[in-house]
Amino acid sequence: MDFELSPEHEAFRRVVREFAEAEIAPYAEEWDRTHTFPVDTVRKMGELGLFGLPFPEEYGGSDADFLTLCIAIEELARVDQSMAITLEAGVTLGINPIATYGTEAQKARWLPDLVTGRALAAFGLTEPDAGSDAGATRTRAELDGDEWVINGSKAFITNSGTELTSLVTITARTGPDEISAIVVPAGTPGFVVEPPYRKMGWHASDTHGLRFEDCRVPAENLLGARGEGFRQFLATLDDGRIAIAAMAVGVLQACLEESVAYAKARTAFGRPIGSYQAVAFKCADLETMTEAARWLTYRAAWLKDQGRPFKQAAAIAKLYATEAAVTATREATQIFGGYGFMDETPVARHYRDAKILEIGEGTSEIQRLVIARGLGLPVD
Amino acid sequence: MKIAVCAKQIPDPATPYDLDPDHHWVVRPDDQVLDDTDRYGVEIGLQLAEASEGTVTLFSMSPAGTLQGIRQALAMGADKAVVISDPALKGSDAAVTAKVLAAAIEREGYDLVIAGTESTDGYTGVVPQMLAEHLGVPSLTFAKHVEAADGTLRIHRQTPEGYDVVEAALPAVVTVTAGVVEPRYPTFKGIMQAKQKPVEELSAADLGFGADDVGAAGSGTVVEGVTPVPARQAGEIVEDDGEAYLKILEILERAKVI
Ligand SMILES: Cc1cc2nc3c(=O)[nH]c(=O)nc-3n(C[C@H](O)[C@H](O)[C@H](O)COP(=O)(O)OP(=O)(O)OC[C@H]3O[C@@H](n4cnc5c(N)ncnc54)[C@H](O)[C@@H]3O)c2cc1C
Numbered sequence: 214m215d216f217e218l219s220p221e222h223e224a225f226r227r228v229v230r231e232f233a234e235a236e237i238a239p240y241a242e243e244w245d246r247t248h249t250f251p252v253d254t255v256r257k258m259g260e261l262g263l264f265g266l267p268f269p270e271e272y273g274g275s276d277a278d279f280l281t282l283c284i285a286i287e288e289l290a291r292v293d294q295s296m297a298i299t300l301e302a303g304v305t306l307g308i309n310p311i312a313t314y315g316t317e318a319q320k321a322r323w324l325p326d327l328v329t330g331r332a333l334a335a336f337g338l339t340e341p342d343a344g345s346d347a348g349a350t351r352t353r354a355e356l357d358g359d360e361w362v363i364n365g366s367k368a369f370i371t372n373s374g375t376e377l378t379s380l381v382t383i384t385a386r387t388g389p390d391e392i393s394a395i396v397v398p399a400g401t402p403g404f405v406v407e408p409p410y411r412k413m414g415w416h417a418s419d420t421h422g423l424r425f426e427d428c429r430v431p432a433e434n435l436l437g438a439r440g441e442g443f444r445q446f447l448a449t450l451d452d453g454r455i456a457i458a459a460m461a462v463g464v465l466q467a468c469l470e471e472s473v474a475y476a477k478a479r480t481a482f483g484r485p486i487g488s489y490q491a492v493a494f495k496c497a498d499l500e501t502m503t504e505a506a507r508w509l510t511y512r513a514a515w516l517k518d519q520g521r522p523f524k525q526a527a528a529i530a531k532l533y534a535t536e537a538a539v540t541a542t543r544e545a546t547q548i549f550g551g552y553g554f555m556d557e558t559p560v561a562r563h564y565r566d567a568k569i570l571e572i573g574e575g576t577s578e579i580q581r582l583v584i585a586r587g588l589g590l591p592v593d
Numbered sequence: 594m595k596i597a598v599c600a601k602q603i604p605d606p607a608t609p610y611d612l613d614p615d616h617h618w619v620v621r622p623d624d625q626v627l628d629d630t631d632r633y634g635v636e637i638g639l640q641l642a643e644a645s646e647g648t649v650t651l652f653s654m655s656p657a658g659t660l661q662g663i664r665q666a667l668a669m670g671a672d673k674a675v676v677i678s679d680p681a682l683k684g685s686d687a688a689v690t691a692k693v694l695a696a697a698i699e700r701e702g703y704d705l706v707i708a709g710t711e712s713t714d715g716y717t718g719v720v721p722q723m724l725a726e727h728l729g730v731p732s733l734t735f736a737k738h739v740e741a742a743d744g745t746l747r748i749h750r751q752t753p754e755g756y757d758v759v760e761a762a763l764p765a766v767v768t769v770t771a772g773v774v775e776p777r778y779p780t781f782k783g784i785m786q787a788k789q790k791p792v793e794e795l796s797a798a799d800l801g802f803g804a805d806d807v808g809a810a811g812s813g814t815v816v817e818g819v820t821p822v823p824a825r826q827a828g829e830i831v832e833d834d835g836e837a838y839l840k841i842l843e844i845l846e847r848a849k850v851i
Contacts, residue, residue, distance in 0.1 A: 224661070224668065281781060
């Protein structure tokens, strides 16, 4: 048994941390306040090679393992969840399906710009009336000659409306009992990006509803085999769950560091608040949750990297880490007292931002469903 | 163009380090990091090498340890490193350091040597000039901009008022000031490639030095004592009664800032 990361993983963590602290942390409050998606910063993340980490070198990627991606996401989330989700969704939802299921021609066309961060891809699964129950997809695509004609709508799609967005892969009904994935390039006539949502958090992340009105794309934009869309997105989400868990680990780490520093510096009744057990024990709990979440996440990533089954481990990591992150942001806010309620305090931003971690890429309830089924229980 | 970049490994400035009580030498942990000021030298070296299809070789006199600091510079893109690591070098002063680096750089061959203006742990700020003296080449200092082409080095030398344009024939030594370029972040690919890049480790004897030429024995500098920096005095608070700017102008004039 060996819990040591390689020197290269550690070296890369230091680089991403330095990048996050220099290029993101000083501006995160302003982007949050002004709801700004910082295109130039996302481009810099691309130059650092973050979007290409787990993809082949022949397309400009780094051939890194999934753990490396998790470390990068964790370090970004430690300072700003909006940039972390931009990377997470860009890689595991945007690029991953194309790299995994794309034909040579599709990969050659789309990947070089995506893995270098010159372009962003989105993944449109959720619909206004189909979220957890994604099989209830109502969006339809019909072949008309050598074109798909798409009609329907998608909800809450990350990275779908930025000036970098080059495509959205959507799931659509292509027959009575058939869901398929289709690549829709940005700017295709009939593909309408709705105005951004007003969200509780993740203010610097880009989220839109999408509409398709007789939107036509070439038949060859089908991604993977016809009718395979359902199986494909389930697999895509298994990867994504580990990455969301990594985001939660970064949030936990931030809460831990911020809380311990504040507990040492802030005095009340003539003593540092960290000298009161009520506060010190909260910090001890934060440390415990952070460690537990981190190792569940790294183990899930390790199983994936070893080519072993990881569905159960991914669901466990996502469930535990995201629920721990929400608890941690609440407790950290409590430690900061009134200052913790002020928008410019990082833990306040993390508090608003963290809740969605328990919802996106499979709610906590859905994770419990997956885990219970993994135990052989006949639950539905 | 063959570019030599001096790169020092130092204890991580984020974690305070100790001085040994007998000699006041920095106690060096195994995993030292690249001196932040050297990242600018590496960046400028890489830019010049990219423009001239040249190579960048790092030179470092420091206990090799885990080579973490050197690998950081290799991950940025330097081609290889020469590390002079030898217990006999312990206690070397600036003059010995310059002598040893010069011998290693001479042995390798070079068109241009780039160094930071001063290291973040020692702050003597004289090694590069001594190095130039040993190599017998011109020494240009405080460059905020560096061009090298057709056998000529041309720099913008930072001055309090602006900059001087200074030229010298290559080969030469140049020191670059921090903050003038944005050092690139190493990518993951760069980190993986750095693992495979050659790092040559030399001893003092490999460069022809005897035990008395280097280390404490060869050094003329003795640090007699070290005193902590006195705590900063509280600043002066100027209340603004509408005329505070006059008072501030007066303070700035007294400090000879304006
Ligand atoms: C900011 C943001 C970004 C997003 N980005 C994307 C994106 O890029 N792409 C994308 O496709 N989607 C995205 N989503 C959508 C997200 O994945 C869904 O919101 C999520 O899967 C939940 O679906 P829903 O909102 O329809 O909730 P519902 O499925 O309606 O769930 C409502 C409640 O019922 C519970 N529930 C549902 N079914 C069961 C069950 N069988 N057993 C027990 N409880 C159940 C849920 O857990 C939840 O508590 C994003 C959402 C947000 C808010």
